[in-house]
Amino acid sequence: MLIEKAARDLAAARNVVALTGAGISIGSGIPPFRGKGGLWEKFDPMQYASIDAFMADPEKVWREFIGELKVVIDNAQPNAAHMALARLERLGMLHTVITQNVDGLHQAAGNTTVIEFHGTFTRQRCTDCAALSATRDVDLSRLPPRCWCGGVLRPDWVFFGEMIPSVELDRARQSAAGCDLMLVIGTSALVQPAAYLPVIAREASARVIEINAEATPLTASVSDYLIQGKAEAMLDQILGALEALRPDGPPHPG
Numbered sequence: 001m002l003i004e005k006a007a008r009d010l011a012a013a014r015n016v017v018a019l020t021g022a023g024i025s026i027g028s029g030i031p032p033f034r035g036k037g038g039l040w041e042k043f044d045p046m047q048y049a050s051i052d053a054f055m056a057d058p059e060k061v062w063r064e065f066i067g068e069l070k071v072v073i074d075n076a077q078p079n080a081a082h083m084a085l086a087r088l089e090r091l092g093m094l095h096t097v098i099t100q101n102v103d104g105l106h107q108a109a110g111n112t113t114v115i116e117f118h119g120t121f122t123r124q125r126c127t128d129c130a131a132l133s134a135t136r137d138v139d140l141s142r143l144p145p146r147c148w149c150g151g152v153l154r155p156d157w158v159f160f161g162e163m164i165p166s167v168e169l170d171r172a173r174q175s176a177a178g179c180d181l182m183l184v185i186g187t188s189a190l191v192q193p194a195a196y197l198p199v200i201a202r203e204a205s206a207r208v209i210e211i212n213a214e215a216t217p218l219t220a221s222v223s224d225y226l227i228q229g230k231a232e233a234m235l236d237q238i239l240g241a242l243e244a245l246r247p248d249g250p251p252h253p254g
């Protein structure tokens with residue numbers, strides 16, 4: 001079975017990197033971008049998630065899009081998939097998480113080396129003085145919310161039309177090139193340059209294992225195999241199988 005195969009592949013690997021996307025946070029109540037119920041079904045990204053749209057009318061973007069997202073992300077908790085990746089790190093078997101998500105749930109679960117490829121929504125940044133503030137503390141009674149200096153606050157994420165910060169881009173590329181196993185979890189692999197990271201891993205002879213509810217453009221040509229299903233259930237089962245393989249066996253309850 002593929003679950004046991006993934007556990008064996010993880011046990012044999014020396015440098016494991018996980019690349020995650022919106023699918024891993026669906027179990028935490030955060031909608032994905034594409035597909036049924038996805039954010040881009042309701043919001044045209046060019047009108048709500050591009051830097052030009054934000055700068056042209058930040059009040060509208062906050063009122064109709066970002067404000068709603070704040071309520072969802074402020075209240076979200078890590079799910080079994082995030083917890084499984086944190087367990088994998090505690091076992092000394094996960095080097096780095098590269099995430100396209102902006103929800104901070106990998107860190108909340110306990111992962112310590114997380115590259116936030118598209119930035120984060122857990123912080124807001126002043127468009128004038130660049131001061132950062134925790135999103136939870138941002139007052140939405142007047143929109144757009146403002147910094148103490150009077151500048152408009154924006155999410156510390158990468159809007160469409162902005163570049164991936166070079167530090168994150170370089171770290172992510174190096175992690176992909178240096179790993180010998182990449183878990184690609186819950187991403188449609190349609191957005192570049194993130195979708196190229198598994199290709200870099202593959203070209204460096206790493207094994208690429210996808211965990212996704214459905215096949216993606218990577219499945220046929222880049223991934224070694226796809227474990228099809230919900231990340232919450234699949235990762236939990238893989239961790240169970242992996243812990244059973246270890247010489248000290250599965251952990252005792254309590």
Ligand code: OAD
Binds near residue numbers: 021032188
């Ligand atoms: P998408 O919404 O494009 O894709 C989500 C993926 O998760 C799909 O492939 C689903 O099949 C899969 N999926 C759904 N439920 C799942 C589950 N329970 N377990 C595992 N997989 C599941 O999200 P991303 O690929 O993350 O960028 O999107 C990439 C980027 O596009 C985002 O970071 C964002 C967006 O535009 C920016 O905003 C810059």
